[in-house]
Amino acid sequence: xxxxxxxxxxxxxxxxxxxxxxxxxxxxxxxxxxxxxxxxxxxxxxxxxxxxxxxxxxxxxxxxxxxxxxxxxxxxxxxxxxxxxxxxxxxxxxxxxxxxxxxxxxxxxxxxxxxxxxxxxxxxxxxxxxxxxxxxxxxxxxxxxxxxxxxxxxxxxxxxxxxxxxxxxxxxxxxxxxxxxxxxxxxxxxxxxxxxxxxxxxxxxxxxxxxxxxxxxxxxxxxxxxxxxxxxxxxxxxxxxxxxxxxxxxxxxxxxxxxxxxxxxxxxxxxxxxxxxxxxxxxxxxxxxxxxxxxxxx
Amino acid sequence: xxxxxxxxxxxxxxxxxxxxxxxxxxxxxxxxxxxxxxxxxxxxxxxxxxxxxxxxxxxxxxxxxxxxxxxxxxxxxxxxxxxxxxxxxxxxxxxxxxxxxxxxxxxxxxxxxxxxxxxxxxxxxxxxxxxxxxxxxxxx
Numbered sequence: 001x002x003x004x005x006x007x008x009x010x011x012x013x014x015x016x017x018x019x020x021x022x023x024x025x026x027x028x029x030x031x032x033x034x035x036x037x038x039x040x041x042x043x044x045x046x047x048x049x050x051x052x053x054x055x056x057x058x059x060x061x062x063x064x065x066x067x068x069x070x071x072x073x074x075x076x077x078x079x080x081x082x083x084x085x086x087x088x089x090x091x092x093x094x095x096x097x098x099x100x101x102x103x104x105x106x107x108x109x110x111x112x113x114x115x116x117x118x119x120x121x122x123x124x125x126x127x128x129x130x131x132x133x134x135x136x137x138x139x140x141x142x143x144x145x146x147x148x149x150x151x152x153x154x155x156x157x158x159x160x161x162x163x164x165x166x167x168x169x170x171x172x173x174x175x176x177x178x179x180x181x182x183x184x185x186x187x188x189x190x191x192x193x194x195x196x197x198x199x200x201x202x203x204x205x206x207x208x209x210x211x212x213x214x215x216x217x218x219x220x221x222x223x224x225x226x227x228x229x230x231x232x233x234x235x236x237x238x239x240x241x242x243x244x245x246x247x248x249x250x251x252x253x254x255x256x257x258x259x260x261x262x263x264x265x266x267x268x269x270x271x272x273x274x275x276x277x278x279x280x281x282x283x284x285x286x287x288x289x290x291x292x293x294x295x296x297x298x
Numbered sequence: 299x300x301x302x303x304x305x306x307x308x309x310x311x312x313x314x315x316x317x318x319x320x321x322x323x324x325x326x327x328x329x330x331x332x333x334x335x336x337x338x339x340x341x342x343x344x345x346x347x348x349x350x351x352x353x354x355x356x357x358x359x360x361x362x363x364x365x366x367x368x369x370x371x372x373x374x375x376x377x378x379x380x381x382x383x384x385x386x387x388x389x390x391x392x393x394x395x396x397x398x399x400x401x402x403x404x405x406x407x408x409x410x411x412x413x414x415x416x417x418x419x420x421x422x423x424x425x426x427x428x429x430x431x432x433x434x435x436x437x438x
Contacts, residue, residue, distance in 0.1 A: 038309075041309060041310035041311065042308060042309055042310065044304070044306050044310075044311045045306045045307065045308045045309075045311075045376055048304075048306060048367060048374045048376055049365075049376060051367065052339055052365060052367050052376075055339065056339065150309070151307075151308040151309050154308075166411070216337055217337045217338055217339045217367075218336060218337065218338045218339070219338070219339050219340070220324055220325060220326050220329075220338065220339070220340035220341065221325055221326055221340075221341065225341075226339065226340075226341055226365075229341055229365075230365065233365075236308070237308060240308060
């Protein structure tokens with residue numbers, strides 16, 4: 001039986017832990033709202049860009065001379081996986097899920113005899129993947145110390161991807177990130193970046209009434225050279241929206257994790273108080289018995 | 299008859315308004331868009347987007363490049379950077395031109411993509427400088 005003093009100490013320490021977790025929960029909730037608003041604001045651009053791309057890609061997709069960013073470079077030997085994680089932890093399984101998915105994907109691709117390279121976007125993913133996949137990580141980038149993620153950051157990543165692809169460092173690029181479904185659910189999603197997703201596979205590429213956009217546009221200067229400009233841009237847009245979903249998902253996940261930590265701390269305090277009170281009561285009873293038996297002996 | 303103009307940056311929807319006419323800086327020259335325009339997708343060079351309402355310019359925005367999608371009832375301008383014309387600053391624009399010029403001079407002409415990017419950037423910076431004191435379309 002621990003002494004009253006140690007019990008009191010433990011209760012106090014759990015109480016201060018609860019204060020910290022509940023404060024973190026509230027901070028995460030506020031940041032989540034901001035991250036969601038940012039993700040919402042970025043949507044119109046992505047939707048319009050998707051529509052344009054669908055129109056152009058549909059007409060250009062069968063062209064053997066089309067941009068390699070759209071149809072691929074004809075090889076699929078070297079895969080690059082872009083692992084999108086948060087820069088900070090204390091968010092439950094949020095970052096762990098990505099690492100797990102990456103490891104599974106690496107294993108599956110290597111079983112097919114492919115070479116796999118990893119681009120770790122976000123500090124936590126890099127930290128965790130570095131432990132066993134150190135040699136596969138070819139590039140890493142994080143946004144530690146940045147308050148919000150701007151489009152410029154996503155663009156820099158996209159430029160780097162295009163450069164590596166054109167230099168022949170990899171043939172296929174896909175991205176693994178947490179899609180924000182709701183506050184409780186972030187689903188690990190894999191999305192192909194290069195070659196670009198075929199228009200039919202993506203809901204973004206459908207017009208308001210759900211029909212696939214048909215290409216009856218006039219195009220200036222021409223389909224091919226416009227696509228050359230549109231595709232890298234679209235890559236940046238996809239990465240940007242993944243980063244925004246990642247940040248919204250991170251705060252949602254942190255909020256949930258901190259909420260349950262706060263609740264667990266409450267339970268712990270209840271249990272500790274119970275044994276504290278029991279111990280105190282036992283002490284009093286013991287002292288009473290001693291007094292009574294002392295009095296009887298006189 | 300009006301046309302629904304949307305000016306969108308990657309980060310947010312900047313402006314959505316029904317206007318009478320809008321002039322956008324297409325890669326092959328300025329394009330005036332009236333309601334009922336045929337469907338068009340075009341690249342944008344750096345320049346001014348002019349919004350016309352009741353026969354006069356009611357708003358001008360500098361865009362640094364991007365794309366535009368035009369349909370019969372809608373004109374969506376997807377721009378990289380958008381600055382209201384009155385907020386343009388000659389000093390900033392000159393610095394941008396100098397920077398772009400340096401990058402352009404340094405670029406390897408053999409590297410087509412880099413060359414295209416650098417020249418696009420220089421054109422866009424120059425357009426920004428020119429847009430500080432625009433001389434076209436003033437008297438409508």
